[in-house]
Amino acid sequence: MxxxxxxxxxxxxxxxxxxxxxxxxxxxxxxxxxxxxxxxxxxxxxxxxxxxxxxxxxxxxxxxxxxKVYRKGRSFPLLKCNSLEKGQRVLLSLHGGVCGNHAGARNLAFKALRTGYYWPTIEQDAKRIASACLKCHQFANSPLALSVPLSIIIAPWAYCQWRLDFIN
Incomplete structure (x- = not known):
């Protein structure tokens, strides 16, 4: 059937x-x-x-x-106000979701604003999420500074050449 x-x-x-x-x-x-x-x-x-x-x-x-509450933005028309819990979810999805690029805190907060969301603790939440991300710390750029300071070494062949010239 x-x-x-x-x-x-x-x-x-x-x-x-x-x-x-x-x-x-x-x-x-x-x-x-x-x-x-x-x-x-x-x-x-x-x-x-x-x-x-x-x-x-x-x-x-x-x-x-x-x-629904909207915040009047300076550079953006109207930003949708979220609760703090929904704001956390927005930041987590922007930071490490499908389109996430594991950006830093300032970039992450601005990305949430560009997307059209607002809540009062957006910057502090972005700092906390970016600093707690293991992948961000694991693959971060390491500083190229040496662990010990450089010391001056005189080349031995230049000293030998000077001595030979002095003797002759």
């Missing part, structure tokens, strides 16, 4: 863990973006005046579109 097709998946078809997909807003852990979302979309200000002034000043750098 008809044939039955069977497909076997050797890896998950989704990137995010199962629990992360089905969490509701109240069950999610707090993020660094929550004060900006509250201030920009709902108009909720912190009760402390110092923190309210600071969040008002920093909120001018961010915008909320469709419930």
């Amino acid at each position: 008809g044939s039955l097709k069977l497909e076997v998946l050797d890896k998950p078809s989704i990137d995010e863990p199962f629990l992360e997909i089905f969490l509701t807003e109240s069950e999610r852990p707090p993020s660094w973006m929550d004060p900006f979302i509250d201030y920009l979309s709902k108009g909720i200000e912190p009760t402390d005046k110092v923190i309210a002034t600071r969040s008002h000043r920093w909120a001018t750098l961010y915008t909320v579109r469709d419930g």
